[in-house]
Amino acid sequence: MRLAYWMYEGTAHHGVGRVMNSMRNTHAVFHAPQGDGYVNTIFTMLERTPGFPAMTTSVVSGTDLARGTLRLPETLRQVEATRHPDLIVVVASCSTILLQENLEIAAHQSGLACEVMVYDANPYRMQETAAAEGLFTALVKKYATPQPLTSLPSVNILGPSSLGFHARHDLISLRRILKTLGVAVNVVAPWGASVDDLRRLPAAWLTIAPYRELGRLAAEHLEAQFGTAALYDAPIGVQPTLRWLDALLETLNTVGSRLAVPPSPLKLPPLTEFSLDGMSAPSNVPWFARTADMESFTGKKAFVFGDATHTVGVTKFLADELGMPIAGAGTYLVKEADWVRSQLQGYVSDADFLATDEFQQVADRIGQLRPELVCGTQMERHTGRRYDLNVMVISSPTHIENHLLAYRPFLGFDGADVIADEVSTTCTLGMEKHLIDMFGDAGLELVEPAAAESAEPVLASNGNAAVAPVAVVAELVKPTNGHAPEEQSSNGNGSALPTGAAPSGQTAAVPAVNPVWTADGEAMLKKIPFFVRGRARGNIEKYAREHGIATITAEVLLAAKEHLGA
Amino acid sequence: MPPKAQFTREDGIYHSFCGLVSVGWLYQKIKDSFFLILGTHTCAHLLQNTMGVMIFARPRFAISLLEEADLSSAQPAIADQIAEITREHHPSVIFLLSSCTPEVMKVEFEGLAQSVSTPEVPVLFVPASGLDFTFSQSEDSVLQALIPFCPQAPPDDKRVVFLGSVNDAIADDFLFEASRLGIPVAGFLPANHFHELPPIGPGTIIAPLQPFLAKVANQLTNDRGATVMSSLFPFGPDGCRAFWEDLAAHFDLKVDLSEREAASWARIKEHTDLLKGKKVFLSADTLLELPLARFIRAAGAEVLECSTPYINRRFHARELALLDGVRLVEQANFERQLRSIAEEQPDLVISNIITANPLIGHGVVAKWGTEFIFSPIHGWAGVNTLVGLFTRALRRHARLDPLGSDPVWMAGVMPGAPEIIPLTRG
Ligand code: SF4
Numbered sequence: 006m007r008l009a010y011w012m013y014e015g016t017a018h019h020g021v022g023r024v025m026n027s028m029r030n031t032h033a034v035f036h037a038p039q040g041d042g043y044v045n046t047i048f049t050m051l052e053r054t055p056g057f058p059a060m061t062t063s064v065v066s067g068t069d070l071a072r073g074t075l076r077l078p079e080t081l082r083q084v085e086a087t088r089h090p091d092l093i094v095v096v097a098s099c100s101t102i103l104l105q106e107n108l109e110i111a112a113h114q115s116g117l118a119c120e121v122m123v124y125d126a127n128p129y130r131m132q133e134t135a136a137a138e139g140l141f142t143a144l145v146k147k148y149a150t151p152q153p154l155t156s157l158p159s160v161n162i163l164g165p166s167s168l169g170f171h172a173r174h175d176l177i178s179l180r181r182i183l184k185t186l187g188v189a190v191n192v193v194a195p196w197g198a199s200v201d202d203l204r205r206l207p208a209a210w211l212t213i214a215p216y217r218e219l220g221r222l223a224a225e226h227l228e229a230q231f232g233t234a235a236l237y238d239a240p241i242g243v244q245p246t247l248r249w250l251d252a253l254l255e256t257l258n259t260v261g262s263r264l265a266v267p268p269s270p271l272k273l274p275p276l277t278e279f280s281l282d283g284m285s286a287p288s289n290v291p292w293f294a295r296t297a298d299m300e301s302f303t304g305k306k307a308f309v310f311g312d313a314t315h316t317v318g319v320t321k322f323l324a325d326e327l328g329m330p331i332a333g334a335g336t337y338l339v340k341e342a343d344w345v346r347s348q349l350q351g352y353v354s355d356a357d358f359l360a361t362d363e364f365q366q367v368a369d370r371i372g373q374l375r376p377e378l379v380c381g382t383q384m385e386r387h388t389g390r391r392y393d394l395n396v397m398v399i400s401s402p403t404h405i406e407n408h409l410l411a412y413r414p415f416l417g418f419d420g421a422d423v424i425a426d427e428v429s430t431t432c433t434l435g436m437e438k439h440l441i442d443m444f445g446d447a448g449l450e451l452v453e454p455a456a457a458e459s460a461e462p463v464l465a466s467n468g469n470a471a472v473a474p475v476a477v478v479a480e481l482v483k484p485t486n487g488h489a490p491e492e493q494s495s496n497g498n499g500s501a502l503p504t505g506a507a508p509s510g511q512t513a514a515v516p517a518v519n520p521v522w523t524a525d526g527e528a529m530l531k532k533i534p535f536f537v538r539g540r541a542r543g544n545i546e547k548y549a550r551e552h553g554i555a556t557i558t559a560e561v562l563l564a565a566k567e568h569l570g571a
Numbered sequence: 572m573p574p575k576a577q578f579t580r581e582d583g584i585y586h587s588f589c590g591l592v593s594v595g596w597l598y599q600k601i602k603d604s605f606f607l608i609l610g611t612h613t614c615a616h617l618l619q620n621t622m623g624v625m626i627f628a629r630p631r632f633a634i635s636l637l638e639e640a641d642l643s644s645a646q647p648a649i650a651d652q653i654a655e656i657t658r659e660h661h662p663s664v665i666f667l668l669s670s671c672t673p674e675v676m677k678v679e680f681e682g683l684a685q686s687v688s689t690p691e692v693p694v695l696f697v698p699a700s701g702l703d704f705t706f707s708q709s710e711d712s713v714l715q716a717l718i719p720f721c722p723q724a725p726p727d728d729k730r731v732v733f734l735g736s737v738n739d740a741i742a743d744d745f746l747f748e749a750s751r752l753g754i755p756v757a758g759f760l761p762a763n764h765f766h767e768l769p770p771i772g773p774g775t776i777i778a779p780l781q782p783f784l785a786k787v788a789n790q791l792t793n794d795r796g797a798t799v800m801s802s803l804f805p806f807g808p809d810g811c812r813a814f815w816e817d818l819a820a821h822f823d824l825k826v827d828l829s830e831r832e833a834a835s836w837a838r839i840k841e842h843t844d845l846l847k848g849k850k851v852f853l854s855a856d857t858l859l860e861l862p863l864a865r866f867i868r869a870a871g872a873e874v875l876e877c878s879t880p881y882i883n884r885r886f887h888a889r890e891l892a893l894l895d896g897v898r899l900v901e902q903a904n905f906e907r908q909l910r911s912i913a914e915e916q917p918d919l920v921i922s923n924i925i926t927a928n929p930l931i932g933h934g935v936v937a938k939w940g941t942e943f944i945f946s947p948i949h950g951w952a953g954v955n956t957l958v959g960l961f962t963r964a965l966r967r968h969a970r971l972d973p974l975g976s977d978p979v980w981m982a983g984v985m986p987g988a989p990e991i992i993p994l995t996r997g
Contacts, residue, residue, distance in 0.1 A: 008652050009615050009636040016613045027986050038671045040589025040701030043617045045925040055932025055981040056988030061584055067674070067702035076582070083584055087906045099611040100671035100702070103642065128612065129639035167986060197986040532739045563747055566740070567952040 013337035020136030027195035037098030078115035148203035164220030165196035178414035241318030305377035311400025335359030583904030587856035589701030590709030605662035606632035610670035724772030730757035735781030785886035807866035808835035847871035852917035855940030878903035934993035
């Protein structure tokens with residue numbers, strides 16, 4: 006047993022939920038206590054899903070256990086009646102798996118018309134990534150059916166998924182590239198795929214499986230079972246994208262040449278055709294890397310930590326395309342550590358490589374290295390800020406801040422520009438800040454780093470408990486001009502105020518003297534979080550002046566609060 | 572006998588958090604405490620996702636992580652962890668929370684807590700597992716664990732103890748209000764520090780500030796002979812007036828707060844004008860739903876349904892009496908609620924955080940109910956915040972361009988749900 010404060014990976018049932026929520030007409034049912042339904046929140050708040058996530062908790066309560074009630078069959082019936090899925094995947098939770106119930110029998114008893122699969126994901130042996138990959142592979146094995154290849158070149162894209170890191174944007178980037186090449190997309194999965202789409206997978210000439218975490222094993226299965234060629238590289242950066250394009254075209258042309266009626270071979274079009282307007286450089290990174298801007302990056306070291314795919318891709322990108330020295334790299338996917346290490350041969354020495362799922366170890370390493378740039382997950386973002394380092398997020402798990410609206414892929418030419426922009430803005434702003442530190446604030450309103458950190462829980466992944474400190478002070482810090490109408494009517498409310506505000510009887514023309522604070526008034530003001538205290542103080546003093554109150558006691562503060570709140 | 576309120580209990584699909592979520596505010600409230608959860612990866616993932624990431628410094632809560640090898644041992648060994656926590660955090664008290672897996676394993680928690688408890692740093696068992704406890708409910712368990720540490724008050728000590736964790740600003744507000752009315756105050760349960768717990772005895776009047784504390788209230792009567800005030804909870808002008816008038820009456824003070832109530836309503840008229848006649852549907856899991864429904868009804872809205880995880884006939888008696896005629900549901904079946912929403916077309920749904928965005932996606936004006944738990948809505952000073960939480964969503968949606976509800980603007984957001992059929996008409 007160990008003390009744990011925070012986890013990089015989610016649980017097995019979260020992995021199952023991610024696959025089911027990616028697909029069409031499929032549904033996950035968690036045989037679990039009520040709290041385990043929390044995973045829904047991650048979808049509805051981070052991905053802002055306009056529909057109900059495709060997962061339902063079949064609640065197990067203490068009373069049920071005592072009475073031997075099993076709600077699963079009834080839940081399955083309700084899910085089928087309301088959602089009409091083609092497939093329901095049932096999974097036990099960390100607690101219910103210990104009960105050793107036979108869920109197969111329970112599922113069977115429900116007498117559903119749709120398919121029900123009990124997925125054996127032992128939460129003590131499997132976490133989010135392994136469970137998602139395991140389920141998706143099992144589904145592809147179950148449904149993929151032998152069939153002739155499409156007559157024209159086509160590919161599958163396996164791996165994009167709900168809550169995958171910038172998955173939707175990566176998919177757009179890949180689709181843009183394929184469109185430019187004139188290659189059709191046969192099936193994308195699990196993102197947006199139905200069970201029928203999985204059946205059609207073997208019709209493609211090739212499978213693109215850019216993520217080490219999800220889709221790779223399914224692609225391997227299609228390769229072994231149906232001879233579907235596969236491309237496993239992640240096109241992160243300009244050079245890898247060019248190499249990836251070559252490999253893609255070469256493989257497709259080989260497949261095509263074997264057909265009875267071979268279509269004319271695909272050729273790489275002029276690179277400008279990959280740009281958004283079809284007439285510019287497909288990426289601005291090669292030129293940017295040579296500009297005077299980047300001069301200031303010389304010798305700036307980076308530390309990279311994340312899942313397998315992004316750690317490898319981003320480390321190489323920083324080293325090869327921006328020329329940054331790598332101070333260290335690592336992954337929290339301990340099972341993928343060997344692969345990551347071998348991929349990073351020549352970039353990161355074994356001593357500088359870190360494989361751990363304990364964030365404190367990563368934080369310690371960052372603390373020792375103090376690199377100029379930290380690329381990591383939302384956790385490294387926190388760690389980096391604690392040490393006042395420049396941080397960018399390059400991998401799940403993410404934070405609401407990483408779920409932006411604009412097109413921000415990591416893959417392809419478009420992705421190279423996005424990553425390079427992120428690096429340069431992260432580091433440049435950091436440099437400006439150091440200048441300020443050195444030369445004073447030059448009259449700028451400098452946000453205290455500590456303030457930024459305290460304010461941070463507000464942005465927490467779903468804003469839940471983190472809302473508290475801000476809501477508490479909300480009414481005190483509202484800009485007072487927003488209260489003009491209420492203030493006019495405040496005379497009539499005098500009686501509703503606590504006695505301390507009695508002098509408020511005479512409001513109108515009082516000379517603007519600055520009120521003084523009593524000790525208890527100050528003490529109460531201190532209870533307001535410091536990062537908004539200044540504004541609260543201003544508003545309370547304004548209130549006091551307007552009401553002719555010369556001394557601000559705790560009681561006046563409360564009266565002001567009640568008044569300003571109205 | 573408490574009045575026979577009408578409510579139904581539906582056994583079906585519902586959305587709620589478990590009791591561990593209370594840690595989010597309790598560890599902040601009791602400033603010298605530490606919360607240790609004997610749990611699994613699931614519990615850790617729940618906490619970090621519902622509370623946001625609070626790992627900047629060293630959080631005063633942690634999971635003692637049960638891994639596969641630990642499942643076979645009869646009694647988990649937590650002594651080293653308690654030592655580590657004591658060494659690094661110097662808490663005055665450690666709460667040991669249960670979770671589902673050790674409950675299923677039949678870990679004997681009382682004994683486990685006792686075995687690591689010392690007079691200097693007591694370790695108190697708090698039942699909180701999702702098998703039995705929902706969301707805010709485990710605050711009830713924490714407060715029960717604290718009772719033995721409240722000094723015994725002599726019988727002639729007739730003062731009030733406010734029950735329920737509120738922030739300092741609200742606490743100050745209640746202190747001032749009590750002193751204004753001449754009501755003597757013994758303190759708050761919980762207090763900000765473990766050693767500041769209020770004395771409680773047969774003369775004590777317990778004034779519940781939160782509607783999810785039925786068991787601790789009951790136990791204070793049983794263990795200490797304290798009197799639990801039965802009134803409305805202090806939310807909204809109507810609730811505050813009843814609360815303070817009833818409390819004053821316990822001290823033989825005749826107080827008429829009708830004018831104050833009227834002034835309070837007058838101050839939020841801009842909001843109540845907007846709420847008048849609006850159809851409101853409450854489907855949340857905070858356990859604040861009953862008083863919220865009572866307030867919004869008094870503010871002029873029509874409450875179509877109020878569902879909440881648990882209703883306690885006695886503890887909620889006064890609230891229930893004022894909700895006569897409203898459809899009240901315990902552990903509502905969410906799928907049935909969706910059908911009711913489609914049928915009854917509410918103007919506003921107070922929902923669970925889990926369902927808020929999807930409801931909005933279905934064309935419903937939804938307000939995330941969890942926000943009520945984390946906002947200062949108690950007392951006279953909280954009236955404006957309270958009513959504002961109800962009207963904010965209505966106002967915002969009214970200001971937005973109606974084009975926004977065309978499904979084209981959600982296309983591609985959710986891979987598995989390409990088309991969403993609105994629940995609302997027009
Ligand atoms: S419901 Fe049980 S297992 Fe799930 S997070 Fe809550 S206590 Fe842990």
